[in-house]
Amino acid sequence: EAGVAQSPRYKIIEKRQSVAFWCNPISGHATLYWYQQILGQGPKLLIQFQNNGVVDDSQLPKDRFSAERLKGVDSTLKIQPAKLEDSAVYLCASSLDPGLYPIQYFGAGTRLSVL
Amino acid sequence: AQTVTQSQPEMSVQEAETVTLSCTYDTSESNYYLFWYKQPPSRQMILVIRQEAYKQQNATENRFSVNFQKAAKSFSLKISDSQLGDTAMYFCAFMKPRYGGSQGNLIFGKGTKLSVKP
Numbered sequence: 001e002a003g004v005a006q007s008p009r010y011k012i013i014e015k016r017q018s019v020a021f022w023c024n025p026i027s028g029h030a031t032l033y034w035y036q037q038i039l040g041q042g043p044k045l046l047i048q049f050q051n052n053g054v055v056d057d058s059q060l061p062k063d064r065f066s067a068e069r070l071k072g073v074d075s076t077l078k079i080q081p082a083k084l085e086d087s088a089v090y091l092c093a094s095s096l097d098p099g100l101y102p103i104q105y106f107g108a109g110t111r112l113s114v115l
Numbered sequence: 116a117q118t119v120t121q122s123q124p125e126m127s128v129q130e131a132e133t134v135t136l137s138c139t140y141d142t143s144e145s146n147y148y149l150f151w152y153k154q155p156p157s158r159q160m161i162l163v164i165r166q167e168a169y170k171q172q173n174a175t176e177n178r179f180s181v182n183f184q185k186a187a188k189s190f191s192l193k194i195s196d197s198q199l200g201d202t203a204m205y206f207c208a209f210m211k212p213r214y215g216g217s218q219g220n221l222i223f224g225k226g227t228k229l230s231v232k233p
Contacts, residue, residue, distance in 0.1 A: 031219070033220065033221075040225070041225055041226075042119075042206050042208075042223030042224050042225050042226055043160070043206075043221070043223050044223070045220045045221070048220055056220060089158060091158075091160065093160070095219075102148050102165070102210055102212070102219060103162060103165070104162075104221060105162075106152075106159055106160035106161075107159065108157060108158050108159045109158045109159070111158070
């Protein structure tokens with residue numbers, strides 16, 4: 001079974017530029033999560049999708065971050081414009097159904113450096 | 116709001132020995148899940164072990180076991196017969212079940228960097 005796929009692995013941009021990350025969850029997983037992991041900290045949830053609907057985006061900086069999950073499968077996370085403090089690893093995770101089976105499976109993440 | 120605290124930023128252990136990583140959490144919930152995830156330098160988070168709060172028996176997965184003390188809100192991870200491949204960041208995480216308004220997302224601690232020395 002294929003795992004959670006993310007691309008790119010690394011991205012370097014200058015501040016005020018835009019960037020997009022892509023995630024393809026495990027087949028059949030209805031729930032998809034985007035986490036931000038700043039160096040030296042644990043991951044923090046940015047947004048959670050159930051199929052193609054948003055169920056929690058309370059910690060997403062909506063003035064610069066956006067995310068979509070069209071057709072309820074893969075998802076993109078965009079930052080525009082990027083700030084220095086957005087330098088972090090962006091992790092995508094998926095789960096079958098958190099109500100029935102609480103395990104989240106993670107991708108390898110995208111490391112973003114904002115210069 | 117729930118919080119997770121890992122008080123050991125770094126630990127080291129000799130190969131084949133046993134090490135225990137600490138985790139405490141704060142919640143007013145009675146039913147929840149607790150997890151230990153491992154993050155090697157490749158960055159991919161890998162589930163090590165999970166515990167349901169309603170279960171009194173401590174979870175065990177091969178060389179990994181937990182000491183779950185619900186009243187004390189403590190959830191430590193014991194790694195027996197440590198191997199070089201156990202070198203990684205270890206994160207303790209809390210999850211409220213998905214009912215009563217919770218969406219089932221994970222709340223992580225800051226992590227403990229474990230080094231296994233040959």
